[in-house]
Amino acid sequence: MKTISKFTCIIMLAIIITACDSNAQDVELEAESGTQLALRNGGSVINQEYPDAQAEVLKTFTDIATSITNGAGLGADSEYMDQLISFHDYSNIFTEFNYDFNANGYLTDSKGNEEHERMLFGEIVKPGGVKKFAALPGTLKVAVYYGNVANLTFISDFVLDTHPLGEITVNNLITLLFIKTNGEWKMVHEHHSPSKISPSTGEKPTNILSEFDPSSASAAQLEVYATFGAIGATIMANSGTGADNMDELISFHGYGPKFTEFNYDADGNGFLTDSAGNEEHERALFGNYTVEKFAYIEKTLNIALYHRNVANVTFISDFEVEGIGTINNLITLLFVKTKGEWKMVHEHHSPLN
Template sequence: MKTIITIAVLMILGGCIISCSNDDAQKETPLDLIVEEFPDKQQEVIETFGAIAQSIKDGDMDKLISFHAYSPKFTEFKNGQPRNGGEANETYERNTFGAVTEVIKFDAQDLKIAVYGDVANLTFHSDFHLKFGNDLVIVNDQITLLFVDTGNEWKMVHEHHSPLN
C-alpha cells in the first residue's frame, strides 16, 4: 500500500513539473524578443514603410501624418538640432514634403527591420531625390524610424535623421 501511495504521489508531482515546464516553455522571455525575427511583423512594417513612401510620392500629407502616433512621448532628432516633439514634426513634414513637386528617387538602402514584439526599429540610408519646383534636393541621411504596433497598425513614435558621410 505504501508503495502504491508513493508511486501515486510521484506521478502527481511529475505531472505538475511537466505541466509547469510546458507553461514556462510557452512564455516569451526578454531574450526571445531580442533573438526572434518575427517575419510576419517585419512584413507589416515594410508594408507600412512602403505606404509612407507612397504618401510622399502622392503628395498626400494627411496620409503621411496618419502614420505617426503623436503624443507627449513622440520624439524626433534631425539636422543635429535638439530633440523636438510631435507638433514640430508634423509642421516640418507638412511644410517640407508638402512642397515637393516631384519625387525623382526614393530609395532606402541597407534597410534593416528589427522587431521586438510590438516595437520595431527600421533603419536605412536614404537616397532621396526630390524636386521643389526647379530645384533638385538630394537627401543622403542615416534614418531610424521607431514603430509601435497599436493592435491594428504600426505607428511611428520616433524619428532620427543624421547626415550620411
C-alpha cells in the same frame, strides 16, 4: 575631476523598486550572438524573429513613401499630407532628431514633426518632385521586438526636386521607431542625420525641451533610468584604462543579428555598423580616452516605454572627454527588456552641429 549627472538618488530608488518587482521572466528562445561577450545575451527574446510583423512594417513604410510621392508639392494641408501624418502616433511621447538646411541639429516633438513634414513634402518639394524614394542597397533592416515594436533603420537614397535648391540627393542615416496599436503600425520616434556632417551656419534652431522628470517617473521608467545611470557610471569608472576593461559596458548591449548602430568618424562621415562594430568602437573609444563628464543637456532626456518591454531613451549629450573635448550629440538608445534586464539593441549618435 570626473563628474556625473544627477543619477545617484534616482538610481537607488529604481534599484529598490526593481528588487521588489515580482514579474515572471519571459519565455525566451535560443539564438547565436555575434561577438565574444555577446554570448552573455544569447538565448534571448531579443533575437526572436517576427516575419509577419516585419512584412506589416515594410508595407506601412511603402504606404508612407506613396503618400509622400503622391502629395509632393500639393500643399501642406492636402489629403496626402493628412495620410502621411496619420502614420504617426502623437498621443505617446513623440521625439524627433533632425537637421535644418544649415546643418544644425535639433530636438523636436509631435507638433514640430508635423509642421516639418507638411512643409517639407507639401511645399518645399515641387509637384512630382520625389524622383526617387529608396534605401541604399544592403542598409534597410526591420528589427521587431515582442511582435509589437519595430525599429526600421536604413540609409536613404532619395532624389528630390525642391524649390530652393533644385534637384538634390538625400543620403541620410535614418531611424524610425514604430509601435503597433489598435492593429496599425505608427511612428513614435524619428532620428534623421546626414551621411556627412558639414559646418553649421545661420541661426541655431530651438530645441523643444523634455517634460521627463525622474521624481514622477513610473517604475519601469526608473528601471531604464537606473540602467542608463549604470552605463554612465561604468564608463566614468573604467574609461581610459584599456579596451579589455570595458567588459561591463559591453554587457549592457543586446548583441545579435538585429543590432544596429549609426555613428560618425572623426572626419564627420556617418556609418552603419553591427554588433561587432559597436563593440570594437566602444572598447576603443572608452578604453583609450578618459571620460571626465557623462551627462545630458538639461531638459533634453526622454524615456518612452512601449508595451512594457521596450524603451526609447533620447537626449542631447554633454560629455567631456580628455583629448577630444566637449561632445554634444543627438543620441537615440533603444532598450529591450530580457531576463529582467534592459539591454541596448540600437544606437544612433549624430553631432548637434
